[in-house]
Amino acid sequence: MSDKTPIIELRKVDKSFGPIDVLHEISLKVHKGEVLCLLGDNGAGKSTLIKTLAGVHTPTRGEILMDGKPMAFARPKDAQEAGIATVHQFGGTFPLMSIGRSFFAGVEPTKGFGPFRIYDRKKANEIAVKAVQDFGITRIDDGDRLVGGLSGGERQSLAIARAVHFGARVLILDEPTAALGVKQAAHVLRIVNEAKRRGLAVIFITHQVMHAMAVGDHFAVLIRGAIAADFRKGEKTREQIADLMAGGESMADLEANIEGYMDTHEGHPPVPTN
Amino acid sequence: MPFRGDNAMTDATQNNSGPASGFARMLGMFRRTEVGAFAGLLIIFVFFSYFGWDRNFLSPLGAASWLNFASTVGIIAIPVGFLMIAGELDISVGAMVPASKIVLAISVGFFGLNIWVGILLTMLIAAGIGWVNGMLVTRTNVPSLIVTLATLFAVGGLTLFFSILITDTTQLGLTDADTDAASEFVFGTYHTLRLGGQNGLTLWQGVQSSVFIWLAIVGVCYYFLHVSPWGNWVFALGGDKESARNAGIPINRLKIGLFILTAVAASIVGISETVLSNSASTTTQFTMIFNTIIAVVVGGVLLTGGFGNVLGIAFGTTTLAIVQQGINFTTFDRNLSNLIIGVMLLIAVLMNETFRKMATNWSSAKK
Numbered sequence: 001m002s003d004k005t006p007i008i009e010l011r012k013v014d015k016s017f018g019p020i021d022v023l024h025e026i027s028l029k030v031h032k033g034e035v036l037c038l039l040g041d042n043g044a045g046k047s048t049l050i051k052t053l054a055g056v057h058t059p060t061r062g063e064i065l066m067d068g069k070p071m072a073f074a075r076p077k078d079a080q081e082a083g084i085a086t087v088h089q090f091g092g093t094f095p096l097m098s099i100g101r102s103f104f105a106g107v108e109p110t111k112g113f114g115p116f117r118i119y120d121r122k123k124a125n126e127i128a129v130k131a132v133q134d135f136g137i138t139r140i141d142d143g144d145r146l147v148g149g150l151s152g153g154e155r156q157s158l159a160i161a162r163a164v165h166f167g168a169r170v171l172i173l174d175e176p177t178a179a180l181g182v183k184q185a186a187h188v189l190r191i192v193n194e195a196k197r198r199g200l201a202v203i204f205i206t207h208q209v210m211h212a213m214a215v216g217d218h219f220a221v222l223i224r225g226a227i228a229a230d231f232r233k234g235e236k237t238r239e240q241i242a243d244l245m246a247g248g249e250s251m252a253d254l255e256a257n258i259e260g261y262m263d264t265h266e267g268h269p270p271v272p273t274n
Numbered sequence: 275m276p277f278r279g280d281n282a283m284t285d286a287t288q289n290n291s292g293p294a295s296g297f298a299r300m301l302g303m304f305r306r307t308e309v310g311a312f313a314g315l316l317i318i319f320v321f322f323s324y325f326g327w328d329r330n331f332l333s334p335l336g337a338a339s340w341l342n343f344a345s346t347v348g349i350i351a352i353p354v355g356f357l358m359i360a361g362e363l364d365i366s367v368g369a370m371v372p373a374s375k376i377v378l379a380i381s382v383g384f385f386g387l388n389i390w391v392g393i394l395l396t397m398l399i400a401a402g403i404g405w406v407n408g409m410l411v412t413r414t415n416v417p418s419l420i421v422t423l424a425t426l427f428a429v430g431g432l433t434l435f436f437s438i439l440i441t442d443t444t445q446l447g448l449t450d451a452d453t454d455a456a457s458e459f460v461f462g463t464y465h466t467l468r469l470g471g472q473n474g475l476t477l478w479q480g481v482q483s484s485v486f487i488w489l490a491i492v493g494v495c496y497y498f499l500h501v502s503p504w505g506n507w508v509f510a511l512g513g514d515k516e517s518a519r520n521a522g523i524p525i526n527r528l529k530i531g532l533f534i535l536t537a538v539a540a541s542i543v544g545i546s547e548t549v550l551s552n553s554a555s556t557t558t559q560f561t562m563i564f565n566t567i568i569a570v571v572v573g574g575v576l577l578t579g580g581f582g583n584v585l586g587i588a589f590g591t592t593t594l595a596i597v598q599q600g601i602n603f604t605t606f607d608r609n610l611s612n613l614i615i616g617v618m619l620l621i622a623v624l625m626n627e628t629f630r631k632m633a634t635n636w637s638s639a640k641k
């Protein structure tokens with residue numbers, strides 16, 4: 001396997017639910033150590049695309065390749081076993097469980113023999129805390145603390161560290177910064193950079209252009225289920241990306257329209273019509 | 275010399291345990307709801323010990339009266355607590371207890387099966403009903419309160435129907451010949467232990483077999499929930515179902531298993547009461563539903579799921595039993611016990627909710 005082969009590649013993937021086409025001929029490639037930012041407004045098909053990658057949906061047409069080999073995911077577990085991990089907006093963690101227990105949910109480390117295997121709390125806590133600290137979150141130092149006591153950014157970091165620990169090679173981050181404040185979002189962006197440095201392929205879904213530009217190497221804008229633009233870092237400005245996301249309609253034009261309306265209507269903005 | 279040594283050791287442990295030591299650890303202890311449940315039990319116990327002192331609340335026979343009551347509620351409350359931690363509820367236990375009694379009485383008293391065969395049959399039928407509960411909840415996604423409300427009435431109706439159809443009565447009995455010494459010893463007799471003969475020290479007197487079954491279940495369930503790796507699955511299931519599924523936990527099988535466990539626990543109570551009293555009635559035990567839920571909530575299990583402790587549930591059960599039975603040992607009006615239970619339940623729910631808020635708002639900014 002050369003470095004030229006993308007870890008994950010989509011070739012002309014279509015997905016339709018009955019008569020409704022949600023995705024049209026999506027083709028994407030993500031290489032090792034690369035962050036692909038998937039931008040798009042609400043309803044553009046981002047969630048369907050993630051779910052297709054994560055094995056929740058199977059593509060109607062087209063193929064998903066990993067390391068150049070075509071894959072067929074019948075269930076989410078298949079995708080997980082192939083190394084695709086999805087981290088959702090709220091981190092997918094259990095607020096009332098300890099950090100150690102939550103980190104190892106479903107794959108608890110045990111000690112002892114046969115039917116008398118017991119949950120190894122100490123080992124779980126040590127590994128979980130180390131995994132998170134390796135990502136630069138040094139404030140997490142006690143594996144017995146409850147996940148609910150962590151900040152939103154720390155929870156995201158815990159979930160990402162968990163995915164990486166269990167062998168993820170492709171990390172799908174579904175709007176990880178959407179519910180976070182500025183500082184917490186910066187936290188998560190640092191984690192994304194760390195995952196990239198470790199050679200993971202990251203698919204970062206967002207509609208915040210600033211966050212995308214901070215970590216992305218490669219950008220794809222999704223409009224009504226199709227890729228409207230596909231470009232590398234530095235090829236487009238922030239304004240251009242925002243315009244693309246707004247469906248090709250220029251934000252600047254929109255603003256000019258509103259200003260023009262206000263000029264002729266004694267300074268109040270247009271009344272929204274229902 | 276020993277004093278110095280002790281001092282050095284405390285210092286060393288404090289240094290080693292780092293940030294979680296001292297005050298933080300003490301605070302951490304009060305973040306555990308079972309400690310709150312134990313504190314509640316202590317208050318109620320001291321209160322009734324004082325007001326019931328003259329009427330033998332603490333005598334072996336007096337203690338047996340509330341322990342016996344606690345055991346029948348407690349055996350069911352623990353699996354009901356598991357379900358609540360996992361985010362579900364089972365109120366069909368109110369019909370499971372009389373159904374088990376009738377199955378045992380018909381199979382042994384009417385058809386003359388061996389008592390152990392009857393016990394096994396009763397447990398198998400209970401497990402089957404638990405499986406139906408679990409399948410209905412996991413397949414239909416209807417809230418378990420409604421599903422088990424439906425099975426509560428369905429099982430209650432079937433019990434009455436079959437009892438009348440087969441035996442033409444709703445009150446059935448066993449004779450002494452139906453049970454053997456072993457089954458009575460394990461399921462239904464009064465145990466007394468005196469050290470040093472008839473006038474010696476009485477350790478316990480008039481304690482039902484179900485108390486020992488309850489203690490055994492507390493031990494096994496504590497191991498399951500807090501020591502074995504599977505307990506983690508129950509907490510994860512109640513914490514966030516989707517995440518638990520994504521983490522590879524077989525959530526449907528686990529849930530069905532918990533419903534089966536609850537139904538079998540209810541059948542154990544039915545078997546125990548039948549063997550003890552040699553009689554069975556079809557009457558649905560609605561109070562059992564409320565008692566188990568109160569015991570679980572007073573025991574510190576969150577109504578929203580995801581948190582709880584087996585010892586807490588046992589403390590909650592004992593507290594409930596002391597209030598229910600202990601009132602008879604005082605000069606207070608018996609009817610006031612329900613008032614106390616109502617107030618206690620309200621305080622417990624508020625405390626549990628406060629706990630949840632504290633746990634989820636405990637920001638890391640403190641350090």
